Amino acid sequence: MPTYRELLRTPGVARIIAAQLTARFPSGMVSLGLLIHVEHLTHSYAAAGTVLAAVSIGQAVSGPVTSRWMGRWGMRPVLTLLTLVYAAALTALALIVAPVAVLVLLGLVAGLSTPPVQSAVRTIYPKLVNARQLTALYSLDASLQEMIWVMAPVLVTFLAIQVSSVLALLVVVAVAVLGGAWFILSPEVGRVRIPRSRAAIGRVLRKPTVVLATVIGVLFIGSAAAVEAGVVAAFGEGGLESGLVLAVFALGSLAGGLGSGGIPMSPWSTARRLCIVALGTGLTLLWIDNPWWLGAVLFIAGVGFAPALAVMLASTSASVKFSETAEAYGWINTGQLIGAALGSMAAGFAIDGVGPAGAYVVSVALVVSAALVAAVFHRGFPDLRHRDASPIPDTEQLPVIR
Template sequence: MGAYSTLLKSPGVARIIAAQLVARFPGGMLALAFLIHIEHITGSYGSAGLVLAATSIGQAISGPLTSRLMGRLGMRPVLIVTTAVSALAIVTIGLFDSFALWVYVVLALISGLFYPPIQPAVRTIYPKMVNSRQLTPLFSLDASAQEIIWVVGPVVTTLIATQVSPMAAILAAVVLMVGGGAWFIASPELGRVRIPRSKRKFGVVLGRPPVLLGTIVGFLLIGACSAIEAGVVSVFGEGDARAGLVLGIFSVGSLAGGLLFGTRPISQWAMARRMFIVFFGMALAAFVLDFWWLSVSLFIAGIGIAPVLAVIFATVSSSVKFSDTAEAYGWIGTGQLIGAALGSAFAGFMIDGYGSVGAFWIATGFAFFGFLVPLLGHRWHPDLRGRDASPIPDTEPVPVQPS
């Protein structure tokens, strides 16, 4: 833990982690809030899954584009516009309960297309805030800290949705999006670091094997997690707070795993080993659908989640030039969001057709392939033992502006 406390004492690190966590907190609320809200309106988990899929598809399309735009237009202008438009679309979904399903799908797509690229921005800033030896632990700390979003977010969403209304849960997420986004945008670090304009064609960075590997594994990992989320809500029903508690325990496992594995060297087998933990826990969860069994099995599955994400962030950072890092993380986000879209949609239809257990079958399948891909593709995985995770320097100086 000493390494983490030292990191947090570095200038600006604690502030930027806190600001981006608040700005990204709606990520732990909106999927569940939309699921409850749309299922309540339509009476169908399949319809709710379509709305979630539209949101994720919109984010998947925009992720690399808005990330690359930050190198052309600057981080602040892109973040301001995207936050405003996305928040407006989400508010509209929350305030009206009489639209046709296709209207909700279109609004969800717009909210996703303009979802603010906080994650690529902050992960691009990190290498300029700490020395090279601290970067891998910082990625691990970030991946672990973000689990606060998934620990508290589902619980808060479930409590607000059940005790007040689903609309109130959606509006609470918007308040955090706008308030946290304003805090992050105002952070001095966004003024000190400018992402240089990439000289490569759009999409070329995805051809780098570590970026492609991270994108595929992120797609499968988040697809599994999204299916689990839908399955847990289906097991307990939209009015039962136990769903939020189980999902919170799932995220506590991820938080614990991230801190446990955070300072360990990253070998070529690290991603596969950590994904196996996720697969094992999710496979266990499918056997018995009661509160205590799901809590224990999903805690086990969660232990691998933050460590897998930390490995993805570190291997991508070490494999691309600084000018390409934002776009690379945009593609990583796109993979994860496509996974969320398909995981939610498949799980929703399986719940309608086979009951709650169908969602757990989908999750286990995603997690199994998430283990198999890095196992077979370990040669694409950089060996970072004895190396730092800093991006490859560009051939020209990177401007650093005074705050």
Template sequence: MKSYLDLLRTSGVGRIIAAQLTARFPSGMLSLAYLLHIEHLFHSYGAAGLVLATTSIGQAVSGPLTSRWMGRWAMRPVLILTTLVCSTTMIVVALLPPGVPLPVYMAVGLLGGLAFPPVQPAVRTIYPKMVTARQLTPLFSLDASAQEIIWVAGPVVTTFIATQISTVLAILIAAGFCLGGGAWFIFSPEVGRVRIPRSKRAFGKVLTRPTVLVVTVVGFVLIGACAAIEASVVASFGEGSVESGAVLAVFALGSLVGGLAFGHAPVGRWSLARRMIVFVVGAVASVIAWEFWSLTAAVLIAGLAVAPALAVMFAAVSSSVKFSDTAEAYGWVGTGQLIGAAAGSAIAGVMIDHFDARGGLAAAAGFAVFALLVPLIFARALPDLRGRDASPIPDTEPVQTLRP
């Protein structure tokens, strides 16, 4: 824990982590809040799914683009614009009067997804400028671990408010977090101090970097596996059951513990594959689990690898691209994870319908094995950061000199 205490003593680190978690808290609230609200209005989970789908498509499309804009127009203007537009769409969805047709909600959801603030790429671009090279990998691990708060507390808060008070209030509180947390993050001194150079590469060119492509693919299948596990756990015990909530909480707790326990470990070419082995063991064990305690133990094992794997992925991307390309690279990684979550949920849903919850867990195990094979086969594309700086490659350009 000493490395994490040293990090939190570093000027601004604790504040920027807290600010970005607050700004990103709607990520853990919005899907469930929209699901409950639209289902309440239209009495159809299918209608709610369409609104969620358009919102997710918007996020996936805009992630790399808005991240790249931060190098063109600076972080604060892009974050201010996206935060205002995104929070406004949440308020509109919450306050639209009864009788408004479903396509209107879908259009507003799409706009909100397109304007989702690129806080995650921004903060991970800022981190290398705040700490020493030795502290950067533990900081990525601390960040990956801390974000589990979003996925544990967000759904709990949303469910309580939406079911006990009002779905409208649940969405408005998410909008409040977006505005308040966004303002806290945007006006943090570190956001004003860091200037991302304008990238000279074409949009999307950063994906030709083998490390970025490998990490994007691994993120796609890893988060797809996580989404499949979550859907299958709910199917195992029933929606809203205490058992499913407890198992999912242990899954997230395992990730938090794993990130804190292994975040200081040196990152080599095989580090990601080793973490994926642990995840595969947990995912495969979940398929043969027979009751609550065995399934809880299986997802705990799988969870132990999630935050450590994400930390390795963030460090690998950071060290493999120029500073001007880091935000866009993280945007693509985030898009891969969003698409993976949608694909994992969809495939698990089909398997659950045909083979019950065990079929969904088998789909998760399939995703997990794929997530292991990619870093095993393409280990040479991943950097060896043992004893090396994980900071981005500096941007350089020719300098004119006077000839004698």
């Protein structure tokens, strides 16, 4: 904990962490808010699912592109424009009654215009603290984001069901605008200038670490999405047990992330931490319908969750040029979005076939696959035990007068 106290005393760190968490808070609200609202509007879960799919596709496509734009036009202009378009699309979804095709189009626009706050803040971090503090900052970031996934779904579900789904979406818009403005106007965002990348888009995927983090993210986040679907299927959408079990999962991740901030990261760290997730997830199969058991074993799984994510973030930072960091994190985020969609889909088919146990089997298979990939290709991760996680400096040729 002394490491985090020192970190939070660094000028600007506490402010930028709070601002980016607020700006990213809508990401934990929008899916459930849209699902409930579109289903109320159309009386069709198929229509609601199609709108959500359009949002996810838009986010997956835009992530690397909009992240790269920040190096060309600057963070503030890009984030401001995208926040306004995102808010307008969600406001339209909340207020208009339209055919499903129009709702799908608006969902696609909302997905495409999702502000890349996550890529932006993780690009700022290396310029905000000294190299010795950087790995601890990535661990803190990976841990605190669990607050989004604990609090946001509860808030939006309460508003949508108990008050109004329209109000729930308008609250999402308000938080996106206010949180986005707080982040955009933060001095740190104005001080950091991302150099324009000279490489073609996608060139950063030639870096083994970026590819590994993206592929592992697909499997890793897919596993989390599958286990969440299994918990909801076991206890029902409105069951108190579902929310409590998933909250314990997130609290385990928060505890693990905070506890691992000072542990040096080796090329094997990702595989080791994923093994903890695999152990906890695998134990769910022993007693699939007991909330006490599931809470206990998913807490164990959570202990490895944020630490594994922190290794991938720090390793990516240490493996690319500063001008490439935003795009690299954009690709990783795209992989995680794809993983969440595929994990939920596979779990849904498994639940229809064999019940909640099928979702847990899918989850175990995905996280074991992620651990195996991390172990087999561990040389693709840098050894951060004796070096920092700072990005590679951008260099260019200088003219020489002879």
